[in-house]
Amino acid sequence: MANIKELSKQKELFTGGHRACAGCGAAIVARQVLAAAGPDTVVVSATGCLEVVSTIFPYTAWNVPFLHSAFENAAATISGVEALYKSWVRQGKYKKKLNFIAFGGDGGTYDIGLQSLSGAMERGHNILYVCYNNEAYMNTGVQRSGATPKGADTTTAPVGKVKKGKEQFRKNLTEIMVAHGIPYVSQSIVGNWRDLTSKVEKALSIEGPKFINVFQPCRLGWSYKPELTCEIGRLAVETCAWPLYEVVNGQYKITYKPKEKKAVSEWLNMQGRFRHLAKPENKPIVDDIQAHIDKFWSDLLKKEAAS
C-alpha cells in the first residue's frame, strides 16, 4: 500500500474548498477513502453533511463521478449504477475496471437507509459502502440516531431535569453487516489514516459487497475544539469505545489492540455531549457505559480467538 508521502502526491479526488466545518471528520473520511480507491471510482452519497457541504451547485468537491439522489437509498442507488456497469461489461460496451463506493452518515445508514443497505448487501453487488458514523443526525442539528451512544446529549434526547441524554445503547450495525455473510466488514476511525486507507484497499480488492463503519468525531455535535478531531478518534480506539477490527469471510481479526486499555471516562470527558456525565450522580451511567464497552471488547477477543 501507498505511504503517506505517496498519498500526499496523488491528485486530490476530494478537493478542498468545500463547505465542511473546520475540523470536520467526514471530509477526512471522503478524502482518505478516495486516496486509497484511486481515480477509477464512482461515488454515490446519501443526503447528509458530506453531500451538502461538497456539492453546492455549481461547485463540486468531487473529481470522480458523483451521484446523490436521496437520504435513505445510497445503497439502492449504487446498486443501479453497478448493475448498469455489469450489463455494459457483459454486452462488451465497457472495459475499464471501476470501484463503486457509497457514502452514508449514520442516520442514512443505521436508521432510514438500513433496508436499502440490507437489500444491496444481500443481492451481492460489487460495492463498498462506507458509513461515516458521527453518531447523530448532524446535518439537521444533532438529533439522536440509532448510532448515538448511551448518555450522549442530543437535541431529540437532550439532557434535562429528569432525562440524562440518550437512554439506550447504540445499535450494533457492524455486527448486523457481519450477519449478512458478506465477504468484508470492518470498523475504522478518523485519526488513523493508515488503518482507513489499508482497509479501503483491502475491501476493494475483494469481489462482492463490502462495508466499512468509520467512526467519525464531529466537532459540532460532540462539542470539542476542531483541532481535536483525530485525537478524539484515536482515544475512542485506546478506550475500546470503538475497536478497530475486520471480519473477512466471517473471520474476525482485531487490527489494533491498545497496549493499555484506557478508561472510557477519559474519552467522555473530552466531549461536551457527555459533559453532564462528569457529575457524581451520573456515575452509574458512566459505569454502565464502561461495562458495555468491556463486554463488547471481551466478546470481540473471543470471536477473534475462535476465528
Next chain:
Amino acid sequence: MIKTNVVARTGNEAMAEAMRQINPDVVAAYPITPATEIVQIFASYVADGLVDTEFVPVESEHSAMSACIGASAAGGRTMTGTSSQGLALMAEMLYIASGLRLPIVLADVNRALSSPINIHCDHSDTMMVRDAGWIQIFSENAQEAYDNMIQAMRIAETAALPAIITTDGFIISHGMERVEIFDDKDVKDFVGPKKLGRYLLNMEKPITLGALDLQDYYFEHRRQLAQAMIDSKTIILDVAKSFKEKFGRSYGLFESYKLDDADRAIVVMGSTAGTAKVVVDGLRAKGIKAGLLKPRVFRPFPKEEIAGALKNVKAVAVMDRSDTISGNEGPLALEIKAALFDSDIKKEIPDYIFGLGGREIRLEDIESVYKDLGEMINGKGKAKVTYLGVRE
C-alpha cells in the same frame, strides 16, 4: 410492409413483450399485484438469456426507483413496473428521477390506493404522482399498452423525461386480448440505440449529479423541467407520426370518437373508454349525437387541443376514475375545466367519479351520464359531482 404477429396476450404479457423487445440495460423491480407478472415474465426472459438486461430484484419499490435512477444516471436504458402502493412508495424518487432528467420508463398497472386495501383498478395511483414531472400515457387496451411502451422509450429519451405507461389493473393487465406484436428487429430499429449525453460512467469527464441547489439555481432548474414537459408534447406527436409510418397505427394526444358532430360528449381515460364507445354506438343507432374524448396523454396535459376538440359540443361530462378528496372535482375534471376556461369556452361540466377500487362500470351507468347530458342540453339539471355506481 411491416410484419405483425397476431397473438392472444394479457396487458401484462404485452407490456413484458415490449420490454423484451426494447431490451433495456437494467430493470429494477419489486412485485406488486396486479403488476407483478410484468417483471415476473421479464425475469424469465433474463433467466433464459433472451435479453442483455441486468435485472435487480430489489427489496422495495423505493429501492426499485432508486436503482433505476442509479442505472439511468450511469448511462443505461432503464425500465421498471409497479402499481398502487408501489408507485406511492416510489413517489419521492419519481420526483428525483424527473429532476435529474432521467428517461426511465415505468409500466404502471392502475390500482386503488389504501386504505381500505384493495387490489383492483382505479387511477388514484397515477393521479397521486401527476405533478411528479413524468410524462403519463394511458392505455385503453393491451394493444395500446404494447404500442405505448414502444413509443415511450423514444419519447422519454428524446425529451430527457421519465415516462409512465398505464394499464387498468386486472381489466387490461389480466384480460386476454388480440394483440399485434411486431418483429423484434422492427421494434429495435424504431426505438434506436440510446444516445449518451452526460453520464456517470464517463470517466473521461467526471460529473456531479444531484447537487444541492439553493435559492440561486433551484428555480431555474425547475423551470427547465417545466419547459421540457411543455416541449415533450411535440416529441410525443413526432414519435406517434414515426410509429404510424412504420407500424400503421395512429396515436395522438387524445382520441376523438364520433366527436365531430356530437352534441354531447364524455371525457374518460383507460379501459372505460372502450366501454363508452359501445354506448356511443348504441346511442348513435338511436339518432342521439353522442361522442367521446379519450385523453391518451395526461402529462403533458394537452389543454388547447382538448379545448378545441370540445368547443362545439353542447354538453360535456367528465368521468374520473379517482378522486381528489378535496370538496372539488376529480383530477381529470379539474384539468378539463381549466382547459376550457383558458380557451374562453364556458360550459357547465358535471363530473362523475366512478369505478373506485374496481367497482364495475356498466353500459347502463355510462348511458345514464349521456342521459344527464341530454337533460342539460334541454336546460334541465346542473353540473355537479356525482359518485356513480356507489351505494349511499
